[in-house]
Amino acid sequence: MRPFADRLIEAVRDYGPLCVGIDPHPSLFPQLFGKPSAGAIAVWADGIIEQAAGEVACIKPQAAFFEIWGSAGMAALEHVCKTARDAGLLVILDAKRGDIGSTAKGYADAYLGENAACPCDALTVNPYMGLETLTPFVDTSAANGRGIAVLTRTSNPGAADIQELEVDGDPIYIRMAREFHAAGACLKGQTTSWSGMMLVAGATAPQEAREIRHAAPDNLLLVPGYGAQGAGAEQAVAGFVPVNGMLEGGVVNASRSVTFPQAAQTATTVESWSSSIHDAICLARDDLLKATRLSSI
């Protein structure tokens, strides 16, 4: 398979940087789809995918909300990943896995391997156990045209507890961004200069995103925190840089604002629900596209 960085950035050039988060919160699950269950969330996610396909570059399913339903939920997650990829969407699985050696290799094989049980295009990874623990994820990705997205500076207040601590004058997220840049060199694209070693950099901290961009100039960003979590489109693309007249450099995730918009939550027919989802996706997509047009800033 072609490098993930090339596949992702080509899709972003076609559709803009919106990534649709698939987070089936039980407490937000619309009545229209019945009581939440593994089967019900699969049907709901199929509906989201149908509206997202041909409109956006990628989706990001959140593993936790599938794991709640145990093995049946994991079957639903496999279904969602396969359905989305068959529909031409790239899939970034948000599972924040991380472990040592052969255990990390197990996670990499499960989601990024040639014969992955749950095949995704990229996987979010937690680097707390150190750089060596990224190697199995990077190597498996390089061999199979996949990517990873490493937690760098997350969008929640708790980021201050470890990620923002200063060591030798630099916050840890900047030290790590430099290391991730070096460690991900083998995930560089062939037709673009971007690397598929993505960095997770929250939209709620645009200045920090610019510093991360400086430390890791060719790493695509995965930006959470846009929309319901409070950041606007211009904040969300703060770590992007001009390429061919557009700001480019990653994808921006929206979950609640595009999958649980008010109009969809109260919809009484699948048609009106689908239409509300489609509207919400296109609204967020266009909002981000506008922010990436150089003439707009």
Added chain:
Amino acid sequence: MRPFADRLIEAVRDYGPLCVGIDPHPSLFPQLFGKPSAGAIAVWADGIIEQAAGEVACIKPQAAFFEIWGSAGMAALEHVCKTARDAGLLVILDAKRGDIGSTAKGYADAYLGENAACPCDALTVNPYMGLETLTPFVDTSAANGRGIAVLTRTSNPGAADIQELEVDGDPIYIRMAREFHAAGACLKGQTTSWSGMMLVAGATAPQEAREIRHAAPDNLLLVPGYGAQGAGAEQAVAGFVPVNGMLEGGVVNASRSVTFPQAAQTATTVESWSSSIHDAICLARDDLLKATRLSSI
């Protein structure tokens, strides 16, 4: 359910601190059980549980080696957790989950909730996203007599990249150990003074384990790195303290040395395999029991 700290330490007083790691590495899977698959690893794990029950306090399944097999692997994991608990063993699931707010609550519900799809007694948690991200795990555990084991100072070389960095004169793992101590107060036992907010502190760093014990005096330790990873029994219990004439303060995990001993790998009958597993478990258990006897040091 009674507090996890009480249930675990009572079992440790009966059987010693050995925790049997259930890590079905595909590359180590014994020929006797056929080609590795979700079903084959469940049968293999049932055999380990049969030999561990009545001999040790707890088991620690490694989620990655089940996730390799997708939803079928998760069904095998659920089976293993239920079988072990029915056999009287406590189950510490090693899945190193971690995320923000409602997502963390999703993981907590999946493994520690009252109606968990995959019910465990405790779950390993990655704290890199900050202290607030532990709250859903702690609250769910407190409500259901469960516990968590937070990565504090792991046993791999990469621990140096973040966990050992010094901030204001203290390594991060010591700063975090103090915070975990405070954050886990509601997981204290009723019949013991230990807390079910366990700290993961690798056996390969005994001096660091003693410093962690000083920073977090009532937190039970989950100690990886004993056996195949290189540390001996006395190193492994370095963070334990004298209680009623024995060293006490956590559990020590052994995986490869007790589940893939040479004699078991070449066994040609289930009886000889079972006997080799039983011997290896009892050898490690007695090695650790000896190291916890105060007269031995």
